[in-house]
Amino acid sequence: MAQIDIRDVRKSYGTTAVLHGVSIDIPDGEFVILVGPSGCGKSTLLRMIAGLETVTDGDIQIGSRVVNHVAPKDRDVAMVFQSYALYPHMTVYDNMAFSLQLARIPKADIDTRIRNAAEMLSLTALLQRYPRQLSGGQRQRVAMGRAIVRNPQVFLFDEPLSNLDAKLRVQMRTEIKALHQRLKTTTVYVTHDQIEAMTMADRIVVMHDGIVEQIGTPLDLYDRPVNLFVAGFIGSPAMNFLSGRIAADGSKTFITDDGYKLPLKNIPADGAGRQAIYGIRPEHFVLGGANAVPLTVEVIEPTGSETQVFAKLGDNNVVGVFRERIDVRPGQTISVIPDLDHVHLFDADTGARLVARKEALAA
Amino acid sequence: MTASSLTLQAEEGVDRTARRAAFLHRGASILLLAVVGAVFAFPILWAAMSSLKSTDDIITGTYPLSWSSFVPLKATLENYVYLFSELNFQRNLLNTLIAACGQVSVAVITSSLAGYAFARLNFPFRDVVFGLLLLTAFVPVEAIIVPLYRIMHWFGLVSTYPALFLPFACNPFGIFLMRQAFRDIPVEMEEAARLDGASPLRIFFSIALPNVRPTLATLVLIQFIWSWNAYLWPLVIMQDPNKQIAQVAIANLKSIPNSPMDGPLFAAATAVTIPLVILSIVLQRYYVRGLVTSGMK
Ligand SMILES: Nc1ncnc2c1ncn2[C@@H]1O[C@H](COP(=O)(O)OP(=O)(O)OP(=O)(O)O)[C@@H](O)[C@H]1O
Ligand SMILES: [Mg+2]
Numbered sequence: 317m318a319q320i321d322i323r324d325v326r327k328s329y330g331t332t333a334v335l336h337g338v339s340i341d342i343p344d345g346e347f348v349i350l351v352g353p354s355g356c357g358k359s360t361l362l363r364m365i366a367g368l369e370t371v372t373d374g375d376i377q378i379g380s381r382v383v384n385h386v387a388p389k390d391r392d393v394a395m396v397f398q399s400y401a402l403y404p405h406m407t408v409y410d411n412m413a414f415s416l417q418l419a420r421i422p423k424a425d426i427d428t429r430i431r432n433a434a435e436m437l438s439l440t441a442l443l444q445r446y447p448r449q450l451s452g453g454q455r456q457r458v459a460m461g462r463a464i465v466r467n468p469q470v471f472l473f474d475e476p477l478s479n480l481d482a483k484l485r486v487q488m489r490t491e492i493k494a495l496h497q498r499l500k501t502t503t504v505y506v507t508h509d510q511i512e513a514m515t516m517a518d519r520i521v522v523m524h525d526g527i528v529e530q531i532g533t534p535l536d537l538y539d540r541p542v543n544l545f546v547a548g549f550i551g552s553p554a555m556n557f558l559s560g561r562i563a564a565d566g567s568k569t570f571i572t573d574d575g576y577k578l579p580l581k582n583i584p585a586d587g588a589g590r591q592a593i594y595g596i597r598p599e600h601f602v603l604g605g606a607n608a609v610p611l612t613v614e615v616i617e618p619t620g621s622e623t624q625v626f627a628k629l630g631d632n633n634v635v636g637v638f639r640e641r642i643d644v645r646p647g648q649t650i651s652v653i654p655d656l657d658h659v660h661l662f663d664a665d666t667g668a669r670l671v672a673r674k675e676a677l678a679a
Numbered sequence: 680m681t682a683s684s685l686t687l688q689a690e691e692g693v694d695r696t697a698r699r700a701a702f703l704h705r706g707a708s709i710l711l712l713a714v715v716g717a718v719f720a721f722p723i724l725w726a727a728m729s730s731l732k733s734t735d736d737i738i739t740g741t742y743p744l745s746w747s748s749f750v751p752l753k754a755t756l757e758n759y760v761y762l763f764s765e766l767n768f769q770r771n772l773l774n775t776l777i778a779a780c781g782q783v784s785v786a787v788i789t790s791s792l793a794g795y796a797f798a799r800l801n802f803p804f805r806d807v808v809f810g811l812l813l814l815t816a817f818v819p820v821e822a823i824i825v826p827l828y829r830i831m832h833w834f835g836l837v838s839t840y841p842a843l844f845l846p847f848a849c850n851p852f853g854i855f856l857m858r859q860a861f862r863d864i865p866v867e868m869e870e871a872a873r874l875d876g877a878s879p880l881r882i883f884f885s886i887a888l889p890n891v892r893p894t895l896a897t898l899v900l901i902q903f904i905w906s907w908n909a910y911l912w913p914l915v916i917m918q919d920p921n922k923q924i925a926q927v928a929i930a931n932l933k934s935i936p937n938s939p940m941d942g943p944l945f946a947a948a949t950a951v952t953i954p955l956v957i958l959s960i961v962l963q964r965y966y967v968r969g970l971v972t973s974g975m976k
Contacts, residue, residue: 368870389876401867405889414885415875462875 318379318392318469318502319344320365325374327360327526334360336526337374342519345500347493351513351549352523358506361523362472365504366395379469394463395472398479400455402447408434408458409443412465419466426465433464436495453484460492464499471496473505477512489516510550514538522546539658544667547595547660553624553635555595559664564589570661574630576609581656584670592670595660598624598637601652608651611636613644625650723952725749730758730949734942758946768947770921771928774840775907775951778924782844782906783899786853790898791891793849794857795883799869809858816851820912831916838919844906853898860894861887896965900958907955925951 320342327335335357342348350358363369365376367388375382383391394415403411409430416426434440437457447455456476463471476492477485493516496503507513513520514534522529522537522545530537530546541547547555560572566588568580578594611627611634618624618641625636627650636652644650661670729737731751740748762768796802797809820827827846828837836842864887872886888895910926917923929947932940 366870366874368873388870388873393874395871395874397867397871399865399867401865401871403868403872403886414872414877418876418881462871466875 319346320470320502320504321375321377322361322365323375323377325361325364325376326372327357327364327369328372334526335372338523338526338528339374340521340528340531342502342504344502347496347503347505347516347518348521349505349507349513349517349519350521350523351507351510352529353549354508356523357526358508358523359474362395362474362504362506365470366393366472367391391470392468393470393472394466394468395474396459396463396476398475400447400459400476400479402455402458402462404447407444407446408439408450408461411447411458412461415462415466429465429467430461433461436464436498437461437491452480453488456480456488460495464495469502471501471503471505473503475507476505477507478509485512492516510552514550520550522549524549540669541595541660542669544593544595544662547662547669551597553598553637555597555660556632556634557662558594558596558629558632558634560594561591562587562589562661570594572630572632574632576630577607578609578654578659579607579656580659580661584661587661587670590670591664593662593664593667595662596654597658598635600655600658601636601638602655603638603640603642604651605653608653610649611652612649613646615646616642616644726945726952727949730942730945731755732942732945733757734939737941737945738939758942759950762943762946762950766928766932766943768925768928768943768950771923771925772950774922775924775926776954777840778843778909778913779903779906781840782847783902785844785848786850786902787895787898789848790850790853790857791888791895792883793854794859795861795887797854797858798861799887812851813855814851816855824912824915827912828915838917838922840922842916843909843913843924846912847906850902853902856894856898857891860891864890893965896962900962900965903958904955907951 320340322338322340322342324337324339325335326333326337338357338361340348350361352358360369364371365378367383367386371384376384378391378393403414406414412430412433413426416429421429430443431440434443437460439454439457439461442450442454442458447458450458456479459476473492477488480488489512492505505516517534519531519533520537521531524545529549530542532540534550537546537550541550541555544557548557558570558572558576558578560570560578562580562583563569563571563577566583568583570578570580570592572578572594578596584590609629611625611629613625613627615626616623617626621639623638623640623642625638625642625644627634627636636650642650662668663670728749728751731754732740733753733755736747736751736753797805831837831842831846836845868890869882869886872882877885908926909924910930913924914927914930917927925947929944929951932944932947
């Protein structure tokens with residue numbers, strides 16, 4: 317087991333810079349997920365930890381040593397690839413045994429380790445099969461088994477579930493999480509699925525265009541996104557953004573560009589009259605009440621447990637999610653007010669979160 | 680008749696024409712293949728048939744052509760007996776086999792190692808070197824036979840077995856074939872092996888090679904046939920009759936003055952063909968697959 321320190325790591329391919337100084341501290345035993353849109357450099361970073369890519373600048377430390385120039389096999393990390401990368405000409409058993417044989421571990425030990433891992437992953441009946449004789453989910457498990465038997469200091473996963481169907485994905489999510497709780501091995505897991513990130517991670521690293529936007533627990537990111545990017549990336553359906561300004565008269569009101577008045581709980585320091593973006597998650601609208609704003613309904617999607625409403629507030633597209641069963645038709649309007657405790661304000665220019673006075677005190 | 684049964688009948692009609700078209704198409708394909716097959720097989724079969732006739736029968740039967748030109752009416756094994764007891768043709772066959780096995784082993788080793796390097800390793804001017812290498816495939820043996828001979832002479836290898844195959848150890852076609860096959864292996868598989876602790880050589884032998892087996896079979900077959908059929912180079916470099924290969928020995932049968940050897944000649948031609956046919960049938964499954972996949976990404 318080991319902690320991982322990533323310090324101001326940069327990566328360029330020729331003149332193309334892909335990572336622009338990434339720093340992440342991962343304590344021993346933590347399950348960290350890297351999320352971000354396609355091409356933001358998640359795989360690159362993961363492969364650098366594995367040693368499959370060179371480090372252009374900065375340091376990567378695993379345990380107590382800097383591993384920048386340590387060969388992949390000497391880093392004591394195991395990786396599960398998106399394509400699983402099983403050895404097609406070896407049985408499941410031999411796939412798992414390969415690394416152990418190379419490490420010259422006694423045959424009896426190898427056997428015990430493989431049987432244990434197979435037990436854990438329900439692969440015992442499949443040990444003599446070849447990868448081509450397995451389903452996608454079983455192959456996925458073998459790939460994990462191959463990592464587990466080595467008992468490495470670090471697990472690395474690169475989108476391991478993206479080739480599975482939705483149902484299996486949910487199941488494997490739980491299994492990987494359970495496995496981590498059992499083995500407590502430091503894990504770095506890459507995905508671009510924010511639900512996967514929210515449900516599995518101890519901490520999430522949100523990446524974007526080669527930089528880290530925010531690091532925090534799932535609920536941290538959900539409740540206190542530090543900027544517009546994170547606010548828009550975490551949560552589904554995505555947060556609503558309304559452009560406008562904070563009322564100049566000091567009242568706790570936000571006025572959208574087309575003149576709608578929305579309530580604020582607090583005003584950020586020297587916020588009065590300032591241009592800003594008002595953020596409110598779809599699930600944080602409340603039906604009716606005083607000072608409500610009118611939403612013109614365009615599409616309604618009931619899922620049974622909740623109702624999603626796609627609507628317009630003036631010129632802005634707005635999504636609302638309600639637990640109640642609301643009886644409206646497209647074209648009609650509903651009155652809603654934002655839940656004051658869950659309003660976010662962002663700087664109009666930088667996109668950075670504007671900290672309300674009270675929040676700043678609490679932090 | 681109701682409307683629905685009418686349409687049903689119409690549909691059946693359509694079905695029947697479609698089926699007839701498919702049947703005709705299939706029939707035509709089979710016929711075409713049969714004709715092509717017969718054209719290729721005929722000379723070989725004729726030679727095999729003739730090998731069962733005495734030399735006199737062969738000569739008298741050639742003109743005018745008749746039924747007996749093709750079918751041995753008085754079948755005899757005398758040609759084979761003569762070939763193997765008097766001429767010691769098994770000696771030549773063995774020499775051919777030695778040369779072919781040498782050629783195959785050398786070509787498999789160099790082609791797979793070089794092919795892997797061109798597919799996976801990064802080194803300066805890799806693609807330029809590869810291009811130049813491919814160009815050498817267009818240089819015929821005839822064009823370089825004299826310098827080749829001098830080099831062999833210089834090494835003191837004239838009239839030795841290695842001289843039969845060493846000059847062709849580096850084989851552009853084989854390297855190309857293996858490079859394509861290695862490129863088709865997903866990179867992630869080798870990365871997984873690297874993380875598992877395998878050295879490059881270990882990856883080559885334990886991961887890469889086993890996954891190109893069909894292409895290896897193709898390579899073995901092609902090299903074997905090529906070597907088995909070689910004539911000009913062995914003729915030049917092998918001056919020891921005891922180490923001479925079958926093809927040259929067969930040609931020599933044709934040039935014994937005043938003593939027609941047509942019977943033993945056909946027997947020898949047949950004897951030299953049979954191993955190839957067997958090998959082709961055994962490896963056919965891989966052979967086709969290897970050639971087909973080598974082009975695809
Ligand atoms: N070998 C390479 N040469 C040049 N550019 C590369 C190379 N590998 C990756 N890149 C670039 O680096 C950037 C980050 O790639 P990376 O694979 O890390 O993205 P990612 O976040 O994993 O995306 P995805 O979610 O699609 O897997 C991309 O813009 C990609 O084009
Ligand atoms: Mg990726």
